[in-house]
Amino acid sequence: MKSLWKLPGGKFIIVFLSALAIAQITFVAESYWGRQTLLIEVKWIDAVDACTGSGGRRIFNSRSAVPTRSGSHYCGLVRTSHGLIQMPEDGFLFPGNRKEFIDTLKLDCRFEVVVAGNGPDLYEGRPMHNRYFKTLRKIERVFDCSDDTLA
Incomplete structure (x- = not known):
């Protein structure tokens, strides 16, 4: 044989x-790697609805729009009370929940989320930075925007 x-x-x-x-x-x-569960408050969202690739790889990159904030990640970012978090990419082999996350996240509301990836741990009041973003992996709980009760 x-x-x-x-x-x-x-x-x-x-x-x-x-x-x-x-x-x-x-x-x-x-x-x-670097998995954390956090209780965050969303400050602003500058993430596009659909995005494949991180900008560094030139093959198969696509996005539905360009993020509006200058210096933002290729696919956009979410500013939270714990620093900047990137949304998962829409992948061919590994589809993310990007659109669902963008539809769920609301400004000035609190969420219990799971983030993972390279880089230092996130903590409340963390200053803005421009590298080593953790990626949103799951929204555990959604709190009501007017108070901290579950919606």
Whole structure:
């Protein structure tokens, strides 16, 4: 029996499957590195409805609009009481909840959220920065905007 490597197109299949496995491992690992559950208040939202790619990779980048604030992340950011948070990308292999998050988040309202990614931990009153943004992964609870009771 021939090995997959020696079959026509076998090298491509092995390389493709290896790249896919690495992408999956990276996505899963990033979802858990630096994971935090926070009670945040939304100050402003400058995130576009649909966005694929982070701007650094030139292949397959697309977004529905350009964020309005200068210096904002390629796909936009959300300013909270705990600093800046980026929204998940809309991915072909790893779809995010970007549109759902944008529809749920409201200005001056409080949310219990889960964020993850590289960079230092977020804390209340954290000053604005321009790198190492944590990514919003889940909205646990939505509080009523007028007080801190569950909506």
